[in-house]
Amino acid sequence: EPEVTQTPSHQVTQMGQEVILRCVPISNHLYFYWYRQILGQKVEFLVSFYNNEISEKSEIFDDQFSVERPDGSNFTLKIRSTKLEDSAMYFCASSDGAGFYDEQFFGPGTRLTVL
């Protein structure tokens, strides 16, 4: 069964460093998403991406964040200068449409720890 994969499973970085979290969505999907979950908090929407551009973003997704689909298979989330409060589990998801019936398939997540 096709699945969304994410690498690495755990990333540790120093405050102020740049990190890139990688995702390989399901191959025929067109819509891509990033969510995050700070420990003990809710899963929060960050951004959606379609047709090589951002479709929607939350207030969390500020200028420190960017997304890219560099090669037609990977979907990346870059955090330019990490802060302690960026420590969270980051989930990538993909879907083949954007309606309620278009299931968003989630990857296993990347745990980001900022020291």
Place this chain on the structure above:
Amino acid sequence: GEDVEQSLFLSVREGDSSVINCTYTDSSSTYLYWYKQEPGAGLQLLTYIFSNMDMKQDQRLTVLLNKKDKHLSLRIADTQTGDSAIYFCAEYSGAGSYQLTFGKGTKLSVIP
């Protein structure tokens, strides 16, 4: 803004029924979902219900929706140890938005 609330923990004995509850605030929520996350895995869609429905049953799963009280529940009959996981309630209001709004998740522990 939209908000979804769930209790954090539930513990049940194997064979009993589990009921996981969720409340939401967005009266325009049109679709509500239950996702399951097993250790080391991503969130997996279990079931969903439209806001014009009161109940949906799918094998051992029963979803009840009280739209007046904005309350959603997931009942798992004959709970098994394999049902131990974190269960997330989520809502989708549509209206041009792509995002799902999630709760914190309820950790279900099944005691053998």
